[in-house]
Amino acid sequence: MELSTANPAVPVSGSRRAVIDVGTNSVKLLVADVQNGMALPVAEASHQTRLGEGLFRLHLLQPQAIARTVDAVVDFVQQSRSLGAEALRIYATSAAREAANRNELSDALKAATGLALEIISAEMEAEWAFLGVLSHPDFAGQDFLLLDLGGGSAQFIVGAAGHARFQASYPLGCVRWLEKTHLSDPPTPQEKEDCGHRLRTFMAAAVQPAIQPHLSPALQWVGIGGTATILGRMELGMTGFEREKLENLRLPAEALRQWRDRLWAMPLARRRQVPGLPPNRADVILMGTAIFAEVMELFHFKELRLSTRGPRFGALLTL
Template sequence: MVRFRSRRSQSRGPVHPSNSPARREHQAPHLAYVMVRIGAVDIGTNSVRLLVADVDEKERLKTAHRMGEISRLGEGLDRTGVIDEAAAQRTLDCLERFVHEAEYSGASQIRVAGTNAFRVARNGREVADRYAQRIGYPVDILTGEEEARLVFLAVMSGLSAPHGRSVVVDIGGGSTEIICGEGERGTQLISLELGCVRLTERLVRGDPPADQELEQIRSHVREIFAEKLGAFDDTRMDRAVGVGGTVTAFGALDLGLTKYDPSRIENHLLSRERIASIEKHLCSIPLNQRRDLAGVSRGRADIIPAGAVILSEFVNRFPVSGVYVSTRGLRYGLVLSEARKVWRPQGEPVGN
C-alpha cells in the first residue's frame, strides 16, 4: 500500500472568489464576450503539467499560466507492476502545488487526469483515489482512446489552418498515442504501450546507449507499429504533428535555442533529415552531455534516446516530409473539453 506524508488536515475543494477572472465579461458599445478560466493538470508517467487558460465560446484559448515538472511517477513500474511509494509522493507534492497554483490563478473549475501509469499499475486506482482525497478534486484515469482524442483536440486547436488530413503523434513516458483525422475530428486513434521511461528501463543499460540496445528499441517499435497500425490509412496526409517532451526538445535543438521558448517552437517544421541527424547525436553522447543541451530538461535527458527512436520510426512509417512541433499536449485538451461543457452543455456544435 502506498502511504503519503500528511500535509493537510482536510481536502480542499474548488474556489470561486467573487472577483475571480474565471468568468469575465468585456463590454464595448457593439461587442460583448465572456471567457471562462479553467485549470487542468495532466499527471503523466514522467512529468506533471499544469495549464490555466481563458476560453471563450468560440474556443479561442489564451494561456494564463503553465508549468511542468519531472516527477517520474512511472519509475520502476515496468519491472514491478506497481507505482512506487517514493515516486507517488514526489508526484503528489508536485500535484498539490499545481492545484494550488490553479486555484490562486482564479480557475473556476479544475480538471485533474492521469494517464498510462495509472492505467497499467495494479495500484493505479488506489493512488488516484488517495490523490483525489488530498487535493479535493477527482483524478480521472483516462483510457488510451480518451487520451488520444483529447490530444488531437489540443493539437488541432493550435494550428492556424487545421484543414485537410493530419496524423498526430504524442510520445509520452509510458505510452505513445497516434491519431489520424480530417480537419478537427480524429477518425483513427490508438494508444501504444511504447513510452520513453518504459523502453529505457527495459532495454538501456549503457551510457550512451550501445548500438545493440538502440537496435533492440528500434526493432521493438517497428514490431508494435507493424502489428497495431496496419489499419491506419496513411494516404493523402497533409501534415504530421508531434507533441510531448521529446518532440519539443527536438524543436529547441533544431532552432538552436539557448532557452526554451514555446512561442518559437510552436508549429516549427522538423524535416526528416533533421530528425535523423538529431536522433543520431542524442543517441551518441553520454548523459552528462545530454543534460547540458538547451531544450532537453535534466529530468528527460536519460530517456530521450528512446523517444528519439520512436519519433524517427514514426516518420519512417508515415509518408510525410517532416513533423510540425506542437506544445499543446493533453492539458490543453483537458481545458478545451471542460470549456465545451460550459459553452455547449447540450453538446451542440460551437457556432450553431
C-alpha cells in the same frame, strides 16, 4: 520545473480554468482563459515525478513515485487557485490506467487536495489530444497524423477535415521502453541497432497495418508531448518556451535523424548540457528520438511539425 506565464490579468468571470495532467513521466499544469471556444494560456508548468518508475516490471505504483506526484499536484492546485481558476480538473493517463494499486494514488490525491482524480481511458486521451491540436486554427480542415508520445503510451490519431477518422493507443512510451532496455553509457552502436530493430518489429506488426489505410499524400505529420517539444527546442537552441516559434518550426527528416544519432552517441553527462534538453529528460530522450525516427522511416515522412497543444488543451476546453 518549467513555468511560463502569459496573461495573469484578472479574467472574465467563470472563464479561467485549470487542468493538471498526471502522466507517466511528469505532471503538467495548464491554466487558461476560455473565450469563444479558444484556450488562451495564462500559465504552464511541469514537474518530472516519474510516476511510472518500476511500474512496467511490477505493475505497481511505487510509494516514492506516488509521494513525488502528490507533492507536484498540490503545488499546481495552489498555483491554479492563486491565479483565479474557477474550475479545475485533475486527470491521469497510462501509468495510473495500468497500475493494480491505482486507488492508492487517487486516495492520496483526494486526501491532499480534496479533489477527485479522473483516470481516463486511452480513447479519451487520444480524443483530448486531437481536440487540443485542433485548437490551433492552422489545423482546421487539414489532414494530419498526430503522434502523442508519452512516458507509458503513444496515441496515433489520423485527422481529416476537423474529424478524427482513426485513433489508437499503443504501449510505446519512452519510460516503458527505457525500463525494458538495458543501455550502456553511452549506448553502444549494437544497442542502438537492437533498440531500433525492436521498435521496427513492433510497429510493423501493430502500428503500420492499422494506420496505413488511413494515410494520404497530403497528410502532415504532427508531434506533441515532451519529446516533440524538446526536439524543437534543441533544433532552435531554445532554453525557454516560446510557443509561436515551436509551432512554426518544420523539422526536416534529416535533422530528426541527426538528433537521434548525436544523442545516442553522447554519455548522459554530455546530453544534460545540450541546449533545449532539460537535464532531467536526458535519459528518456533516447527512446523518444528513437520512436520518432522509426515512425518517420516507417511512413516516409519528409518533415515533422510540432504542436504544443496536447490533451491538456482538450481536457480544458471540455471542462
